[in-house]
Amino acid sequence: MEEVFQNEIIKQILLKYRTIWAIGHAQSVLGWDMEVNMPKEGITERSVAQGELSVLSQKLILDKKFVELVEKADGEDLNDYERGVVRVLKRSIKIAKAFPPEFVREISEVRSKATMAWTEAKQKNDFKLFEPYLDKIIELSRKAADYLGYDEYPYDALLDLYEEGLRIRDLDPIFEKLEKELKPILDRILEEGKFPKEHPLEKEKYDIEAMKKVNLEILKLFGYPLGTRGRLDVSPHPFTTEFGIKDVRITTRYEGFDFKRTLLAVVHEFGHALYELQQDERFMFSPIAGGVSLGIHESQSRFWENIIGRSREFAELIYPLLRDNLPFISNYTPEDLYYYFNTVRPDFIRVEADEVTYNMHILLRYKLEKLMINEGLNASEVAELWNDEMERLLGIRPKTYNEGVLQDIHWAHATIGYFPTYTLGTLLATQIRAYITKDIPDFYEKVQRGEFEPIKEWLREKVHKYGSVYPPKELLERSFGEGVNPEYFIEYSKEKYL
Amino acid sequence: MEEVFQNEIIKQILLKYRTIWAIGHAQSVLGWDMEVNMPKEGITERSVAQGELSVLSQKLILDKKFVELVEKADGEDLNDYERGVVRVLKRSIKIAKAFPPEFVREISEVRSKATMAWTEAKQKNDFKLFEPYLDKIIELSRKAADYLGYDEYPYDALLDLYEEGLRIRDLDPIFEKLEKELKPILDRILEEGKFPKEHPLEKEKYDIEAMKKVNLEILKLFGYPLGTRGRLDVSPHPFTTEFGIKDVRITTRYEGFDFKRTLLAVVHEFGHALYELQQDERFMFSPIAGGVSLGIHESQSRFWENIIGRSREFAELIYPLLRDNLPFISNYTPEDLYYYFNTVRPDFIRVEADEVTYNMHILLRYKLEKLMINEGLNASEVAELWNDEMERLLGIRPKTYNEGVLQDIHWAHATIGYFPTYTLGTLLATQIRAYITKDIPDFYEKVQRGEFEPIKEWLREKVHKYGSVYPPKELLERSFGEGVNPEYFIEYSKEKYL
Known part of the structure; x- marks a missing residue:
């Protein structure tokens, strides 16, 4: 295979970057271990270690010689991969440079305290306990936006932190369209009642060891390289973490009932993991290895969770496996399974929301965040506004802060x-x-037969193999000829649910 | 509690040292994860990460400003703790300075290749495959001794790497004494036959889940803080690792038979863990936190394994627990258990050796290592010499390289x-x-009753709480008024076995 990095300055940059990469690798392992293994009191030393490694990493990114090399490379005649390296590093340097050390320290302290306050507030269902911290966080986020700079709105600067190049002018039309179109669809679904609001399978209790086996079997069906390049573990919240291209781990949780929650979490996380596992190995140790943005990453996890995992064909595929391991399944048909995976109901909690209502939950947060950052909304006004919006969007009003x-x-x-x-x-x-x-007209037949290789191959060719070579918008344009377009989601929802 | 670090320069040093500490913390987590969790192919990226972190850590230790601060502190009026900080850091700086970067790279490469060659040689029982690597390692070790410097013998420089201040002039009289005294004791034990060479319990197969439970229960008896400050996991070779004072983890392995191997490994590793857990918490993040040397560390693990774990009282204490979880135990008495834990036989493999023969195995290696480093012994002569020595010391001759x-x-x-x-x-x-x-005349009664707190407290006061404040020899003099003295071991062996 051809070397992707040819330019001499780029090679020098990558040699130096290895140390930064190694710190990132260590931070990921430390983070994973904290969620999966760490004994409780380990937190004292672990936090300090993570803090020190962050500061060290920032120092190396802002090292004068390193920054000079990146600037020098920017003027060179580079190939796409090399340009990707320069783009990603310039972005990291820009973000690292933007924040003065005191600010980084302040935000990190406030984050710790706010998280503790939020935990207590949740336990006591008392927003007042969290309110002053939220005010502080709004203030610091506005400050962060000022440090980062923006053309139109301060919130744009924050959006770009999580999705390179994303701005309000991209999002407003998307959310307007969703708001307008989704409500009537939801009303019709509820009216027709074909997709139930609740399903008896939600109440069925499962044996955790049996469920673990089911999850592992599903991962094997997908071809997830358990033991060679991956693991499935347990953590309070399911997540995926990559320590590189060759070690990408996922977690789930076991609540003992409503098994779709653990099963679809595994399917979702597998989508994230596959994106990392199918990187071009020549990118190893470089800044263009790894998924390019949170949005593109979530497109992969949602593709596996929603498009594959909530399909009728997937329900049929895994039905025998479920029946063999979970005794209560014998009382249900594959069709029951499909409707159980696709209940639709306006509900309070985002992470438990179905496909149709999910985006309403995000829309609500998007509106509030814009108001906080651009319009000076205070924490004291947030709780009421949340409830008003929830009522407007989904017709239900939270009775507790925890529901809101x-x-x-x-x-x-x-x-x-x-x-x-x-x-x-x-x-x-x-x-x-x-x-x-x-491209694959018998896509759903393939799902039904468990033939995932061609699907994975397609995803690799269209998305995964590019790593972070191109910024998200450019990647979409190159592979699909268009950016994010909500029409598809609307059409899909109509086709599936009506 | 009084602050242990008062001096302003020391405080500056410790602030800078936190970053070095954090890298060490990360390296430990990465190492632990590699043995316990890592999917196979993760090794590629993990090795690079570990290498980069090592280089980075060395760089920070040799940072000009850091070294200057340490030198400056050395001239100050310091308390014992502060002097400990300076001593430990001067030692680290000296070792880091001694080796040129090319040498560090070379030895690290040779180590990787030699380990692979050794693995293959072992699989094929063919010493020739490992021989050239052993020659290279002898050569590099001699070079390392030259870089480090020494007064009497090059081997002294290597000894000091693992046990601060240890020299041949300390070890020769110890091993001479052991060689002279142990052989007759061993002969008498074998002649008398009270302690059997083999025991039927060695052949009993156990259920791994049941054995895991036993190990956890024993750790609970000891008061090991499972889940709060520790964990028990599975790895190919049992080990203990500390990520700080608040997170000290141990591992064991399960072979499915001869359960004392997993059980006594857990007891052994608990001894290591306790040393780390009972550090003075005021040392956290400083270079004097943690056990002072390999020898002192091993004294703690061996104390729990041999003195407590192989005692009659411990066998009585854990007998009901074993009987309740391992069905075959009902066919044996606590007394059987005691003799099973204390079989004595000349055998080839060091890690399976009993208390009496164990030191003969080390003696053999000590002799060979001295010859390699001081006298120019080549790898080609090592295998034969090994077998000759084994025959002389234990009266048995390895028939395969793997036994030798x-x-x-x-x-x-x-x-x-x-x-x-x-x-x-x-x-x-x-x-x-x-x-x-x-100090505790009813020590063994306490073991029998499972009253470990006063024993742990005594160990804390005499050894653990000092961390690395004093070098090993000084620690022993201060706490016990004498250094390593083989008489005690001879007396103990006679008393126990004859």
């Missing part, structure tokens, strides 16, 4: 600007469905 | 000079037994 404004950890983590990437991914998944079924 | 020179990984890892610390620890464990039974 306190449900997500994101704001406590000071990651304002993150939520919209969930919708981008969800919409993109339906676009990918449209493109792949054109 | 190929059994240990240490030389492939280029850690010549490491083995003697095993004997130091084993001897010290019997000294500690003598001291503790003076």
Whole structure:
């Protein structure tokens, strides 16, 4: 295989970058271990270690010689891969440079305290406990936007942190369209009642060891390289983490009932993992290895979760496996399974939302975040506004803070600007469905037969193998000839649910 | 509690040291994960990450400003803790300075290749495959000794790497004494036959889940803080690793038969873990946190394994627990258990050796290592000499390389000079037994009743709480008024076995 990095300056950059890469690798392992293994009191030393490694990594990114090399390379005649390296590093340097060290320290302290306050507030269902921290986080996020700079709105600067190049002017039309079109679809689904609001399978209790076996078998069906390049573990919240191209691990949780929650989490995380596993190995140790953005990443996980995992054909494929391991399944048909995976109901909690209502939850957060950052909305006004919006969008009004404004950890983590990437991914998944079924007309038959290799190969060729070579918008244009387009999601929802 | 670090320069040093500490923390987590969790192919990226972190850590230790601060502090009026910080850091700086980067790279490469060659040689039972690598490692180890410098013998420089201040002039009299005294004791034990050479319990097969439960219960008896500050996991070779004072993990392995191997491994590793867990918490993030040397560390593990774990009282204590979980135990008495834990037989493999023959195995390696480093012994002569010595010391002659020179990984890892610390620890464990039974006359009754708190407290006060404040020899003098003294081990062996 041809070397992707030819330019001498790029080679020098990559040699230096290996140290930064290694710190990132270590931070990922430390983070994974914290969620999966760490004994409780380990947190004291682990936090300090993570903090020190962050500071060290920033120092190396801003090292004068390193920055000079990157600037020098920018003027060279480079190939796409090399340009990708320069683009990603310039972005990292820009972000690292933007924030003064005192600010980084302050935001990191506020984040810790806010997370503790949020945890307590949630336990006591008392928003007042979290309110002052949210105000502080809004203030610091606005400051962050100022440090980063923006053309139109301060919120744009935050959006770009999570999705390179994303701005309000991209998102507003998308969310307007969704708001206008989704409500009537939802009303019709509820009216027709073909897709139930609740399903008896939600109440069925499962044996955790049996369920673990089911999840592992599904991963084997997908061809996830358990033991050679991956693992499945247990953590409070399911997640995927990559320590490189050759070690990409996923987690799930076992609640003992409503097994679709653990099963679809595994399918979702597999989508994230596959994106990392199918990188071009020549990118190893370089800044262009790894998924390019949160939105593109979520498109992969949502594709596996929603398009494959919630399909009738997938329900048929895994039915025997479920029946053999979960005794209660014998009382149900594959068709029952399909409707159980696709209940539709307006509900309060985002992470439990179905395909149709999910984006409404994001829309609500997007509106509030814009108001916080661009319009000076205070924490004291957020809780009421949340409830009003929820009532307007889904026709239900939270009775507790936990059902409303306190449900997500994101704001406590000071990651304002993150939520919209969930919708981008969800919409993109339906676009990918449209493109792949054109190239692979018997896509759903393949799912039913468990023939995932051609599907994985297609995803590799269209998305995965590019790593972070191109920014997200350019990647979409190159592979699919268009960017995020909510029409596909609307069409998909109509076709599937009506 | 009083601050232990008062001096302003020391405080500056410790602030800078936190980054070095954090890298060490990360390296430990990466190492632990590699043994316990890592999917196979993860090794490519993990090795590069570990290499980069090592280089980075060395760079920070040799950072000009850091070295200047340490030198400056050396001239200050310091308390014991602060002097400990300076001593440990001067030692690290000296070692880091000694080796030119090309040498570090070369030895690291040779180590990787030698380990692979050793693995293959072992699989094929063919010493010739490993021989050229062993020659290279002998050559590089001699070079390392020259870089480090020494007063009497080059081997002294290597000994000091693993046990601060240890020299041939300390070890020769110890091993001479052991060689002279142990052989007659061993002969008498074998003649008398009270302690059997083999025991039927060695052949009993156990259920792995049941055995896991037993191990966990024993750790609970000891008060090991499972889940709060520790974990028990599975790895190919049992080990302990500390990520700090608050997260100290141990591993064991399950072979499915001869359960004392997994059980006593857990007891052994608990001894290591306790040393780390009982550090003075004020040392956190400083270079004096953590056990001071391999020899002192091994004294703690051997104390728990040999003095407690192989005692009649411990067999009585855990008998009901074993009987409740391992059905075959009902056919045996606590007394059977005691003799099973204390079989004595000349055998080939060091890691399976009993208390009496164990030090003979180390003696053999010590002799060979001295010849390699001081006298120019070549790899081609090592295998035969090994067998001759084994015959002379234990009266048995290996018939395969795997039973002889190929059994240990240490030389492939280029850690010549490491083995003697095993004997130091084993001897010290019997000294500690003598001291503790003076202070706690009902020591063995306490073991029988599972009252480990006063024993742990005694170990904390005499050894653990000092961390690395004093060099090993000074620690022993301060706490016990004498250094390593083989008389205790001889007496103990006579008393126990004759």
